[in-house]
Amino acid sequence: MTTTDDHQVLPKIVRPTHYDITLTPDLKEFVFTGHETINLDINEDTKVIILNANEIEVKSAKLGKLNSESHDAVSIEHDEAKSTVKLTFPEEYPAGCKVKLYLEFTGILNDKMVGFYRSSYEENGEKRYMATTQFEATEARRAFPCWDEPAIKATFDITLIVPSDLVALSNMNVISEKSQGNDKREVKFATTPIMSTYLVAFIVGDLGYIEDSTSGVQNGGKPVLVRVYTLKGNEETGRFALRVSVDCLEYFAGVFGIPYPLPKCDMVAIPDFEAGAMENWGLITYRTAAVLFDPNASDARFKQRIAYTVCHELAHQWFGNLVTMEWWDHLWLNEGFATWVGYLAVDKIFPDWDIWTQFVSEAFQRGLQLDSLKSSHQIEVPVNDPSEISQIFDAISYYKGASVIRMLSNYLGENVFLAGVRRYLKKHEYGNASTNDLWNSLAEESGKDISEFISIWTRKVGYPVLTVTEPSPDTLNISQSRFLSTGVIDPEEDITIWWVPLNIDVGTGNYKDLKDVVLTQKEKSLNLPNRHEDFYQLNSRKTGVYRVNYIPERLAKLGQAVKKDMLETSDRVGLVADAGALAISGHGKTSGLLNLIKEFDKEEQYIVWMEINTRLSDLTSVWFEQPDYQSLLSFQCNLLSKLVHKLGWEYKSDDDYLTTMLRSLVIKIAGRAGDKDVVNEARRRFKLFISDNDENALHPNIRGVVYEIVLIHGGGEEEFEAILNIYKTAKIADQKVVALTALGHAQQEKLIQRALELSISDNVKSQDIIYPFTGLKENCKSRRALWSFIKQNWELIQNRYQHSLSLFGHIIKSLDSFSSFDDIRDIEDFFKDKNTKEIERPLQQSLENIRVRAAWLSRDKKDVEDWLRNNGF
Template structure:
């Protein structure tokens, strides 16, 4: 972990206890003025005070004792590299005294989606603006001078002077409003609890809302007013998020054993927003697609995204806001826990979604995939420079973190685990804590040494190799898993404490399921069982891969057909086979042969994982002769299921059936299934002519892609582009952006590229354009050339939006040759990559993994595809003969 000596932090000579801030934003000049009084405790004799500022000019500074005596600063020195201002006063103040610091300052309402910034939208052809904030991790300093570190907490009084016709929002409820004349009014908010600067928020704009009040039953009898704010006219699209929030706040108040601490909870849809959402205490901000849902026009998959995002951000109101990480080293504790408990809440509110099985396919695999790279980072990682912070807001901190917590909860039992969490929150409420503080609380509640069990899991994860020296004996060994498959001895020194969770299919073998691997290798005797079946990591709660011998993998495929594996186990089986083929622990032919056994599969979540594996495979083979054979394999696999599900959506369909229909049509259509392609074109033409019923909102994005991939040209591209320009539903617009990237002709690919950086696309949405272009094998090389040609523009636009910048960099990782690595390295060798070094190295390593996979299994895939093609031809020949003889049914 980093030490205070290594960190770029402020001097310890003074500490704030309370801020009183008045801000006046100007939405025409895009600037603001501010006045600030900060109560300070002098810790060491001093006449110099240093605090954080960025793109703020401190005009005047005065330091005074509480009796009113004071001195103006004799110098105000801004350091634009360290983002500080140093204030020097004529007299020294002794340690132990309390003083007030008075500051006057000005700043800019930037358009970078950080700090105090402006967000734009159009209304009746006129461009209008909202003033809003995004302070995590270190951007409160762009709005007001402060001690911008999570452990330096204080209370805040915020006052906004705003145009009389606009709404003003803050973390707390409004306590007074008064007219100032000249179409201005003053809005004062109640004093906040003691809190970190990165959680402060305020918003000014022409907004409307829908509201509900929680019952208060779980909240100590105190109802909470919940509102969803949107641009006027969109209020009703906030209803779904509102209902989730009301249920979730009550649920968390009960689970955490502490009432929600504030009197209200506002959630606001922001037109321009870098991340998905931000947990500002009592004033949560969101991308529009993460909080607004139109039941008549939105794609159903956004419903689940909204539910989870709302629950995740509300979890932070306790875990992160009430108790805050001591420093950014512990970010994973903030985000990993909020991810886990967010899924927990969704499971309680929407039990039919089978959300934990979806986690096995989505979050769990994302965390493990990134953590299998040498260039990834540990869950708990030293952070010293502010530029490093944004680079760890990734799948390790969120999803591997959540996976480790899920494994620990499963090991201890959910009730014991949550009791430990309650102990932790109560002990540290309104303060700061570290990861070890949570382990201590869990240990006290469970009576077990948690740190011994869990510490190794914050450092990478293992693959368990299982061999069968005899029919009833297993040898299980563990080693670090890397996607390269190549491990140096010094990289394989960790021995994990691994809960094996072995399932033998029948009988009461609970003791056998609780076996733990605590050494590098172990031999086990299997109990008597009715069938030759066993599997490790049942229900996939353990954070590891399992590598079976080929014969066992084939038997597990047969067990799938017999219905012996639960949905989560089928998902995990496919995911492990895919990861092990990529790393070289297994063969790609083994993965494809396993997938063949799923031809009768009817569960959406399993098909989602199969789709992920096949997508990875075809992406690596995108320039190989066998690419078309792999597409034919997909068509053959899915043809029966597509016909069974059909194209029509019904209100009687459950959520997972709805999602399955969309997914299989998309996979089959993009792979070239003739019936699906023809039906896509037919329905698309009807839709463009005005028949909206021809394409259900759930299927529109898939059809746009299918049409552009298979036969679509200028006319189709123009029609889809026009839908984007005239569309009002945010989720449908980003679906279209991604779809346009699937154009096949070079001139249309160039148009999609140019669109991505045009004024027609918000800066935040470039990732959707790039996602489509990256996934299109015809355009991914054009995309890389476009990035090189427009590097200066991209860097200038996104250097302050580092999460987006990192995602842009990761759009170059879809190649499969060492020549591409050399090209990328050559381009970046003279560039300043400090802020994007980690995502760049991860992208390069991903390409190395892909290149090694292709080189190793090229012949294996060629033989497998050839055999599959022969089998399809044989079936076709038999069917043709039967048709000719009149025996075909």
């Protein structure tokens, strides 16, 4: 292992060009044997070869020139700390020669959801297993010795020797099968394109599938065979994902101008899976709830999640697989692009979902929230140690990255932007690229020096808040400074001057006339043209990555403009989001946010209510131990009562998707807040559903919502047991998820303890701890019990999740629901003698979030109290 530009990478003495790998997994003993031949180019004279291996024992190693005698290694030295193996041979090989390395090895089919691992499931009361892989970011080395870095690409021949009754899958199509005797067969796959090790994949299991093909019209005349694999009996629940994947592959082949290069694309539902999905080239793996959907029994929320997840992973077949980042510093080129392109595809396939407005409320806000912390990081973040890699698979790489792309696309125009993307992909296909390579391609296409103004967004942490004052009726004074949720910024933290497209709308329909006005200094004055009804807003359609701080009088006028229907849906969303964030930071008052939300009493757009719910949830979550908590809930009930009554509980066949989602959301908000009519109706329907087995009493879209409402408002052991039984017996993945999450909303102490104990029991898969923890974190009655439980079971949690770092980080982020400085001290005291190397980012971000919440409460406690009293709550 050497250090190059601070990156811990393998020596460049040799480089692989091709791997020929044969693996034999044993699903009874949970081990595997393997042998491989690696074609190598020798770059420097050497008799030592170092490559990656983790929990693999290399039994033998030989090295020889092509068509020449090979020599056994004189020593094989494993370095567990660096996850490498050092092979020393008796003679030196000169630079420029080509050699073959022959290795025999054994490994473990672990239960850690990384590397080559085992996944379990129940069938007819019997526990069964399949073998699968998860290699991103540095886990291919758990399956076979290799050069496990994204820039070290090679081609791969994969052969699996498996039980004759099981299905074997890999990146490419099967080219031969033959019996090996002893109820085993050898399955050989076609040679892959040149690719990175983290994208190699193979699966062995008892699987069924459904299939379809693309037309090939957009793919150079070559249809692509698409299959969705599931455990047998569940095949039809993959039908929706199959339809989306066929449409999406057709769309991407056209919009990117490069055909999908593999003959097939398999998607597989895995019972145990750490992340949501993984883009292995030609063999995409998913959590079951991220790919399987039953139109008669699934919650509609999961339909959109599946559509987006499928499109995101298929986008990676170009962004990440065809063109791969040079190093993990440029992870956003994979994830930011796949996020933006995923939304682009969903918008194309499901235009009635208004997905880009949902982006403003969800992805955009998640990126801004994390980036408002001092513990955030740049989009292009230096990554040196492998332990740091998993910690940047976060809202910055995904959502801020996608938001910057969206801002740039809006500025250049989507057609010009996509033409630049096509140029980038074509120029770097089957290779590696950096952020500068993208800027160069966009500059060549647009004729603009992209890097000059956009690089600041990827290389600097944070984003600006624009403060707007009105020195005269037709003049705006606009200044920018870094936005921090703490509201406190030191001069040295506020030196960045961002390139900010203002996108000013003056309400006349001619806002595009001001589209190209850009702020490139700390402050500027701007004269507005004639405005409609004294109206203007910055960041129209919310494509700019910043927040806007208006004077209170202007914010009130924008609230009035909401009632006059002068703002697009995305602008209403952004207005509420900015007001909420500015109240948290102290740039505005919480009373200003509440006054603004009051103006939305006639709002009927689902996506706007999503954002209002987020901001009210933030507020009640921080005030959860304050006397005004119940008054805030009363305000929510009052705000929603008319809309809940209007929408009712019945789902109609002619409801559009957004109406369907709105009904579920407002029932949830009103029910959680304690609306008596909603709570009583939830109890009535729950009783019919449980006691009378009336499936029609609870539509699948509101089952999880009703479970939560019933447990929050008087539900006891009987209701808890009923929901627990639903979790244990449900056949549909999303219905298991909603039941398990709901259990975390129990209010009685003994039931809270049962939910906590359930989360780490054998009844809950290790991957699914996030669901009860989500409910327990949201539940004001269980937050402190959750933290005590984590402390008491820290050793178990650390041992179980230290290799599943995204899940480990999620557990740590369950701590950020507190609102006092005493809690910060308690958390810091607990971790001061713990090894937090793998969770340092999420831990520091959680602590900072608590500081932000505590400061908000301290600053605006009386402001909220006065507002509630003055408004009759």
